[in-house]
Amino acid sequence: MKDQVVSEGILNIKPYPRRGKLLLEDGTTFEGTSFGYEKSMAGEVVFGTGMVGYPESLTDASFAGQILAMTYPIIGNYGVPDSSRWEDDKIHVAGLIVSHYIDTPSHAQSTMELGAWLKREKIPGLQVKDTRLLTQYIRTHGSMLGKIIFERDVPFYDPNAVNLVEQVSVKQVLREGQGEQTIVLIDCGAKRNIKRSLLARNVRVITVPWDWDLFAPGNDFTFDGIVISNGPGNPKLAQKTIKTVKTALERKIPTLGICLGHQLLALAAGGDTYKLKFGHRSQNQPCLLQDSKRCFITTQNHGFAVGVLPPDFAPWFVNANDGSNEGMRHVRDSFLSVQFHPEATPGPVDTDWIFDYFLEQVKGAGN
Numbered sequence: 001m002k003d004q005v006v007s008e009g010i011l012n013i014k015p016y017p018r019r020g021k022l023l024l025e026d027g028t029t030f031e032g033t034s035f036g037y038e039k040s041m042a043g044e045v046v047f048g049t050g051m052v053g054y055p056e057s058l059t060d061a062s063f064a065g066q067i068l069a070m071t072y073p074i075i076g077n078y079g080v081p082d083s084s085r086w087e088d089d090k091i092h093v094a095g096l097i098v099s100h101y102i103d104t105p106s107h108a109q110s111t112m113e114l115g116a117w118l119k120r121e122k123i124p125g126l127q128v129k130d131t132r133l134l135t136q137y138i139r140t141h142g143s144m145l146g147k148i149i150f151e152r153d154v155p156f157y158d159p160n161a162v163n164l165v166e167q168v169s170v171k172q173v174l175r176e177g178q179g180e181q182t183i184v185l186i187d188c189g190a191k192r193n194i195k196r197s198l199l200a201r202n203v204r205v206i207t208v209p210w211d212w213d214l215f216a217p218g219n220d221f222t223f224d225g226i227v228i229s230n231g232p233g234n235p236k237l238a239q240k241t242i243k244t245v246k247t248a249l250e251r252k253i254p255t256l257g258i259c260l261g262h263q264l265l266a267l268a269a270g271g272d273t274y275k276l277k278f279g280h281r282s283q284n285q286p287c288l289l290q291d292s293k294r295c296f297i298t299t300q301n302h303g304f305a306v307g308v309l310p311p312d313f314a315p316w317f318v319n320a321n322d323g324s325n326e327g328m329r330h331v332r333d334s335f336l337s338v339q340f341h342p343e344a345t346p347g348p349v350d351t352d353w354i355f356d357y358f359l360e361q362v363k364g365a366g367n
């Protein structure tokens with residue numbers, strides 16, 4: 001009977017959805033009903049407060065190992081666009097928790113229902129009604145491990161204890177685009193829009209795996225700048241990328257870090273990172289541009305942050321909500337990074353000037 005639609009006269013009656021639960025590591029339980037694939041799954045439970053963007057969030061590799069609870073009360077209402085609009089070619093979240101799942105999407109670009117997509121990609125989805133209570137709980141007690149359970153129990157799993165970057169990074173070097181400058185994109189789980197944003201600015205982009213030795217004698221390409229991408233998990237576990245970035249800094253190669261890339265730049269330059277009590281995940285995080293009165297509304301998805309800035313770096317942006325660091329710049333050289341996502345396009349593109357600013361510096365450094 002499962003998944004079958006039973007016709008009864010003119011009404012299509014779907015079978016009553018299967019029950020499941022979200023169990024947090026401290027024993028707190030949220031009962032719910034399934035709308036995705038019915039498989040028990042463990043991860044870190046995080047919440048996103050954005051009103052839109054579930055296709056982009058689900059396919060953002062930075063969410064690997066995380067069960068995402070969305071606070072916006074209706075999810076699924078605009079369906080799923082075709083894969084050209086995703087941030088990667090598959091779903092990366094370990095599970096999805098919503099308040100109200102809408103199974104009748106209405107949007108010109110929708111190609112399928114969210115629930116059908118989750119089923120196809122074998123990702124569980126649970127409708128728990130009170131995602132507000134869940135969010136308030138995580139905000140009070142800090143982010144937690146948890147699991148979506150149907151019949152079979154599974155052990156808790158801590159994604160911050162494993163090197164997830166290794167799992168989601170590209171496996172080989174890829175060369176794209178035309179232009180005078182060549183930018184190396186270190187792919188730690190890069191959102192596609194980072195590359196789209198660079199290619200749109202007429203530069204060559206060479207994408208390399210997270211552990212690629214850019215400075216090995218046998219390397220057959222030269223480059224003018226480096227972009228370090230976003231990515232999942234604890235930045236301290238991506239040691240090979242940190243080593244590459246250290247060499248790049250010694251050689252004074254213009255470098256832009258985005259999200260995980262910001263954290264890796266900080267670690268490579270002698271700073272430190274820490275885990276936030278609960279992360280920033282939404283499209284409305286206010287960031288103050290230092291030494292100005294400007295505030296940018298930014299898109300974010302991170303659970304770690306830069307706590308100690310490296311020597312000779314100055315804060316560039318600060319989060320207006322909690323005062324945490326949101327970006328830094330070297331006082332002399334072209335090393336810069338942002339904790340938010342300049343490539344994100346939840347509608348407005350308020351911070352994509354970061355790419356123009358970086359490429360201006362790459363150009364300047366080449367003269």
Ligand SMILES: NC(=O)CC[C@H](N)C(=O)O
Pocket residue numbers: 062229230231232233234235258259260261301302303304305
């Ligand atoms: N989007 C990202 O790059 C996230 C970076 C890191 N995994 C964090 O959670 O802080």
